Amino acid sequence: MEAIRNAFDFSDFPRLDMTVAGAALVFLLAFPALPHSSFAMATMIQFLMFSLYGMGWNTIGGYAGQVDLGKAQYVGIGAYTTAVMMVRWDVPFWVSMPVGMALAVGWSFIIGYPLFKLKGHYFAIATIATSLVLKDLFEVWDFVGGAKGLELPLRGNFPDFLYLQFREDYYYFYILLAMFLAGLLFINGFRHSRLGYQLRAIKDNEDVARSLGINVHWCKIKAYAVATAYVAMVGSFHACYNFNIEPEDTMSLDLSVLIAMMAMLGGAGSLWGPIIGASILVPMRSYLGSWLGGQAGLAGLDLVIYGAIIMLIAAVQPRGVWGMVEAVRGRRRGV
Amino acid sequence: MALLEVREVSKDFGGLRANDRISFQVGADEVVGLIGPNGAGKTTLFNCVAGYYPVSGGQVFFDGQDITPLKDFQVCRLGLARTFQIFQASGDLSVAENVMVGAFVRTGSRRKARAKAEEWLEFLGIADAGGLMLSELPVARQKRVALATALASDPKLLLLDEVAAGLNAAEVDGLVKLLTRIHREKGLALLLTEHVMEMVMALSHRVVVLESGRKIAEGEPAQVVKDPEVIRAYLGDHLVSGENGHA
Numbered sequence: 395m396e397a398i399r400n401a402f403d404f405s406d407f408p409r410l411d412m413t414v415a416g417a418a419l420v421f422l423l424a425f426p427a428l429p430h431s432s433f434a435m436a437t438m439i440q441f442l443m444f445s446l447y448g449m450g451w452n453t454i455g456g457y458a459g460q461v462d463l464g465k466a467q468y469v470g471i472g473a474y475t476t477a478v479m480m481v482r483w484d485v486p487f488w489v490s491m492p493v494g495m496a497l498a499v500g501w502s503f504i505i506g507y508p509l510f511k512l513k514g515h516y517f518a519i520a521t522i523a524t525s526l527v528l529k530d531l532f533e534v535w536d537f538v539g540g541a542k543g544l545e546l547p548l549r550g551n552f553p554d555f556l557y558l559q560f561r562e563d564y565y566y567f568y569i570l571l572a573m574f575l576a577g578l579l580f581i582n583g584f585r586h587s588r589l590g591y592q593l594r595a596i597k598d599n600e601d602v603a604r605s606l607g608i609n610v611h612w613c614k615i616k617a618y619a620v621a622t623a624y625v626a627m628v629g630s631f632h633a634c635y636n637f638n639i640e641p642e643d644t645m646s647l648d649l650s651v652l653i654a655m656m657a658m659l660g661g662a663g664s665l666w667g668p669i670i671g672a673s674i675l676v677p678m679r680s681y682l683g684s685w686l687g688g689q690a691g692l693a694g695l696d697l698v699i700y701g702a703i704i705m706l707i708a709a710v711q712p713r714g715v716w717g718m719v720e721a722v723r724g725r726r727r728g729v
Numbered sequence: 730m731a732l733l734e735v736r737e738v739s740k741d742f743g744g745l746r747a748n749d750r751i752s753f754q755v756g757a758d759e760v761v762g763l764i765g766p767n768g769a770g771k772t773t774l775f776n777c778v779a780g781y782y783p784v785s786g787g788q789v790f791f792d793g794q795d796i797t798p799l800k801d802f803q804v805c806r807l808g809l810a811r812t813f814q815i816f817q818a819s820g821d822l823s824v825a826e827n828v829m830v831g832a833f834v835r836t837g838s839r840r841k842a843r844a845k846a847e848e849w850l851e852f853l854g855i856a857d858a859g860g861l862m863l864s865e866l867p868v869a870r871q872k873r874v875a876l877a878t879a880l881a882s883d884p885k886l887l888l889l890d891e892v893a894a895g896l897n898a899a900e901v902d903g904l905v906k907l908l909t910r911i912h913r914e915k916g917l918a919l920l921l922t923e924h925v926m927e928m929v930m931a932l933s934h935r936v937v938v939l940e941s942g943r944k945i946a947e948g949e950p951a952q953v954v955k956d957p958e959v960i961r962a963y964l965g966d967h968l969v970s971g972e973n974g975h976a
Contacts, residue, residue: 396840591822594819595818595830601781604801604805605810606802607805607833
């Protein structure tokens, strides 16, 4: 009961924040009814996906302060579980998604146990390495289609809510929006939970945290598992939405870095940070990427711009856009 | 049966023996001071007792249980809390939320943890600081937050590592009164290391003196300060005349 109350408790944010959040929600709900291009719709779907990725990343990367640059491996596990189960055994999305989350979380325990013996940069590097190794394995594993990946079979009877196959994007949009809202409420409960508080204690001083009865290693593993469940869930969705997955687009280092960067840009360790980050970077990436791709010789320049953004965050405001908002208010609350 | 029993505890760092077969006890309603000159091994012993360091030899018993193999977070759950010389709270949490982290040792409920935190902030006279960040408080109040955080974990024994360091005389006075109240009203046993002698003398029922990693004296504060070996340890051989007999 208290967990549910915690999930709906936004009382530590001022009314202004909640008004803005409410307006954003109304906009999201109404978006498919507004005039929009299919490119804009695709961008909105990307925005919701990356918000969810970022919310997940934020548990371990933000609240616990452990910079994780290997989230893509779990996107891959989620996406491949759904794809393989659908291609080979005709299993609906709503069954394969929880299976994918469970497999990813199971894998995260195996990876997390040794990984969290490492600290700081060593941890970050190790997360990259484990993710890349998994990607390489998938590229040579015939059962999952190797480097070519998998194509989901079209079932033909649109709209198919069981297998998540739709002709119109707004179906995907609303299903993802429901996941987004559920994910947001879960994170809001998470930051109010015992684990949420303990992680924030761990972030700044592990010695003090341990002296307060906190099993630091185990707490990090648990937070890592929560983060993993989020990205695996979105990974499953990604497989159905794209109809086609391959190791390169689900498990690449680019994706891992983007996930971390969105959350950091918006504000690591804050509730709204990942959403703010995604709302800035996703449109930028879509429109900049397509524009630069069209200009001869400029493709890839967007990567340079991301690099500059990372440097800017590190130098100007490590707490991201949300940190700037708090600095303007002169208070640092509502984490 | 003593609440805490330190039995022949040794701690080596490489070739350096920081604690050499030290034994002492703390009773369930006692306040014990651990004193000694700089480098005597007080903080090391503290860290061994609290499970922060593994001991190199000997055993530590708490509440009838051998806690020697336990880690610091497990020791805390049994009811042995500690403070650090330099308290660094989470910069993401307010004062009250930091204290809640201590309370979460005993409960999973945010409501209960919040109530427990407010209770201790009130008891320590810093209830008005609950919504602030730790960095916004003066040092003396930060130390009270550290105390509140440790106390919120419901300990039977509290280890205090130089809580009076950096405080002025009036603040030390306030702290002594506060710790006396914690001991009397909340029934906590205290073990403190301290450089500020007024504080040790005013609070402790018994004092254990360390020098160069060994225990050189133990007894009531008034007796211990007269012990020639203790005087020598603090002042050095050349200041102690021959009649005290430690050439």
